[in-house]
Amino acid sequence: MAGLDAGPVTRVLVTGASGFVGRHVLGPLAAAGVEVHTVGRSAPPTALARHHPIDVLDGAATRALVIAVRPTHVLHLAWTVEHGAFWTSPANLDWTAATLHLARACADAGVERLVGVGTCVEYDWADGGPRPRREDDPLRPGTLYGTAKASTFALLSAFCRQSGLGFAWGRLFHLFGPGEDERRLVASLMASLAAGRPAGLASGRPVRDFLSTVEAGAALAALTLSDADGAVNVASGDAVSIADLAREIAGLAGRPDLLRLGARPDPAGEPPRMVADVTRLRTDVGFRPLRSRRERLAELWERMPRPT
Amino acid sequence: MAGLDAGPVTRVLVTGASGFVGRHVLGPLAAAGVEVHTVGRSAPPTALARHHPIDVLDGAATRALVIAVRPTHVLHLAWTVEHGAFWTSPANLDWTAATLHLARACADAGVERLVGVGTCVEYDWADGGPRPRREDDPLRPGTLYGTAKASTFALLSAFCRQSGLGFAWGRLFHLFGPGEDERRLVASLMASLAAGRPAGLASGRPVRDFLSTVEAGAALAALTLSDADGAVNVASGDAVSIADLAREIAGLAGRPDLLRLGARPDPAGEPPRMVADVTRLRTDVGFRPLRSRRERLAELWERMPRPT
Numbered sequence: 244m245a246g247l248d249a250g251p252v253t254r255v256l257v258t259g260a261s262g263f264v265g266r267h268v269l270g271p272l273a274a275a276g277v278e279v280h281t282v283g284r285s286a287p288p289t290a291l292a293r294h295h296p297i298d299v300l301d302g303a304a305t306r307a308l309v310i311a312v313r314p315t316h317v318l319h320l321a322w323t324v325e326h327g328a329f330w331t332s333p334a335n336l337d338w339t340a341a342t343l344h345l346a347r348a349c350a351d352a353g354v355e356r357l358v359g360v361g362t363c364v365e366y367d368w369a370d371g372g373p374r375p376r377r378e379d380d381p382l383r384p385g386t387l388y389g390t391a392k393a394s395t396f397a398l399l400s401a402f403c404r405q406s407g408l409g410f411a412w413g414r415l416f417h418l419f420g421p422g423e424d425e426r427r428l429v430a431s432l433m434a435s436l437a438a439g440r441p442a443g444l445a446s447g448r449p450v451r452d453f454l455s456t457v458e459a460g461a462a463l464a465a466l467t468l469s470d471a472d473g474a475v476n477v478a479s480g481d482a483v484s485i486a487d488l489a490r491e492i493a494g495l496a497g498r499p500d501l502l503r504l505g506a507r508p509d510p511a512g513e514p515p516r517m518v519a520d521v522t523r524l525r526t527d528v529g530f531r532p533l534r535s536r537r538e539r540l541a542e543l544w545e546r547m548p549r550p551t
Numbered sequence: 552m553a554g555l556d557a558g559p560v561t562r563v564l565v566t567g568a569s570g571f572v573g574r575h576v577l578g579p580l581a582a583a584g585v586e587v588h589t590v591g592r593s594a595p596p597t598a599l600a601r602h603h604p605i606d607v608l609d610g611a612a613t614r615a616l617v618i619a620v621r622p623t624h625v626l627h628l629a630w631t632v633e634h635g636a637f638w639t640s641p642a643n644l645d646w647t648a649a650t651l652h653l654a655r656a657c658a659d660a661g662v663e664r665l666v667g668v669g670t671c672v673e674y675d676w677a678d679g680g681p682r683p684r685r686e687d688d689p690l691r692p693g694t695l696y697g698t699a700k701a702s703t704f705a706l707l708s709a710f711c712r713q714s715g716l717g718f719a720w721g722r723l724f725h726l727f728g729p730g731e732d733e734r735r736l737v738a739s740l741m742a743s744l745a746a747g748r749p750a751g752l753a754s755g756r757p758v759r760d761f762l763s764t765v766e767a768g769a770a771l772a773a774l775t776l777s778d779a780d781g782a783v784n785v786a787s788g789d790a791v792s793i794a795d796l797a798r799e800i801a802g803l804a805g806r807p808d809l810l811r812l813g814a815r816p817d818p819a820g821e822p823p824r825m826v827a828d829v830t831r832l833r834t835d836v837g838f839r840p841l842r843s844r845r846e847r848l849a850e851l852w853e854r855m856p857r858p859t
Contacts, residue, residue, distance in 0.1 A: 302648075331713050333655050333658065333710065333714070335706075335710075336651040336652070336654065336655050336706060336710060337651070337652075337655070339647075339648070339651055339706065340610075340647070340648035340649075340651045340652060341648075343644040343645070343647055343648045344644070344645075344648060346644065347641050347644050347645070350641065386709070387706075387709040387710055387713060390705050390706055390708075390709040391706060391709075393705075394702035394703075394705055394706050395702075397698050397701070397702055398643075398644060398647065398695075398698055398699060398702050400698075401694070401695040401698040402641065402643075402644060402695055405639050405695060406641070
């Protein structure tokens with residue numbers, strides 16, 4: 244991200260900067276020469292930003308902070324993310340409410356641009372056709388999480404448009420990266436391979452769009468410093484079947500023999516394809532991943548603790 | 552509403568009970584034999600309910616109240632309603648957030664059923680076709696207010712479904728009734744006629760669905776005590792052009808000569824028709840207006856203060 248130009252941005256406030264993706268936005272922002280502040284219950288382990296230990300769910304305290312810090316830009320990543328539980332967690336209502344309060348505080352504090360984070364599950368998963376998802380495709384979320392994200396997007400779009408607050412919404416697709424929950428695909432597969440255990444998977448036929456959190460963080464930093472308006476898919480644009488991704492990882496580990504594709508039933512309700520059209524990310528944000536998926540997977544594999 | 556059967560309902564908590572519609576729900580609820588509580592900054596002028604002077608925008612206080620009162624049913628009418636300003640008011644974000652907090656409190660307090668209030672502007676106003684709006688028509692609101700209502704509906708639907716909390720959403724269409732803001736159609740027309748002043752209107756060609764707030768309040772009370780699930784249009788089902796409605800009112804006043812149809816330009820962005828399909832209200836709720844539109848207009852006209 245050496246070429247990222249902060250332009251007139253002087254101060255960015257980031258929520259959720261300790262998270263799976265959030266931890267990767269601070270470096271690119273700081274490298275672009277902006278002053279970075281973070282807010283949340285836990286501080287990110289970095290000296291790149293000034294941390295404010297306030298719970299973003301506390302609307303009044305967060306509002307006071309936004310007014311005190313006077314950021315020009317706010318990148319809001321914080322949300323409930325507990326593995327599995329987040330799909331149906333009542334905390335989705337709390338995070339929707341907290342995000343609306345944050346947006347009002349931004350407008351009142353004279354913030355120039357607010358960037359939120361959405362998800363590919365905002366799209367219609369029942370429509371599993373071959374075409375990559377475009378940002379203006381119909382939204383038809385099937386979960387409370389997806390509904391909360393799509394509703395927040397609709398509300399922030401309408402509110403920011405009439406308030407003159409710049410607004411973008413980065414829709415994340417499938418991710419892998421350091422610190423991933425071990426119940427998720429890439430982390431669990433690498434853990435099995437590192438331990439020399441067979442890795443039982445479903446058919447692996449569904450085709451997905453996988454991006455490293457390192458690249459996703461850099462893309463969200465670039466989106467924040469761009470003037471792209473509205474929803475932007477933050478993804479690789481590369482279609483890969485889960486089976487091929489698993490083979491790629493098993494190849495890096497030198498243990499293709501441990502893969503057990505088809506050992507588990509395919510989960511119900513999963514679309515055959517969920518791949519992003521990344522035209523807006525490339526063209527309107529000007530972002531391209533620094534490294535390939537294979538390189539990012541290799542970095543991750545090299546960092547896996549292995550039995551000695 | 553003498554025949555309204557409260558069934559297993561024992562205690563209803565009502566927000567917004569002092570409002571244009573809310574003031575008309577308490578009588579029918581009390582007549583059905585349920586214990587009625589109200590909450591909000593101002594108390595409704597009635598002995599039919601026990602009032603709790605708490606601002607519903609204060610999530611923590613409202614939560615504590617719901618837990619203390621332990622209602623079986625909650626009818627939530629409170630929202631920002633300032634004439635004209637409510638379409639774009641940032642307070643729409645606050646009311647969305649407050650409604651989400653209220654829903655969580657209801658689920659946590661063991662409330663059996665939550666009823667919220669939506670609007671015909673949740674529907675697609677660009678599709679001004681002749682078919683009456685059905686509750687499962689696509690929602691495509693064009694304002695912050697409509698977006699806030701449609702988003703709240705989507706979130707409460709998803710949340711209540713997974714929480715086992717009964718849920719209905721009464722979509723109000725066009726209303727008239729006592730205490731109407733004098734900048735609104737029926738109130739301003741009656742004020743002109745009562746003063747013997749000419750009443751300048753637009754073409755009056757758009758066809759609408761007008762319901763008395765007295766009937767709307769009774770319908771929302773019936774919806775609360777029913778087990779109808781999801782969105783239900785709360786409307787008359789009668790299509791009337793604004794011109795015919797104006798002639799009806801001028802006829803009641805005996806002053807058709809004061810009507811100036813076409814004296815003003817038609818407002819932009821208004822659909823030619825916005826009429827409700829009321830099958831669900833009739834069949835699933837079992838509600839029929841007690842009096843006709845003409846009778847309700849006549850009652851209203853009789854109560855107009857006139858120069859002596």
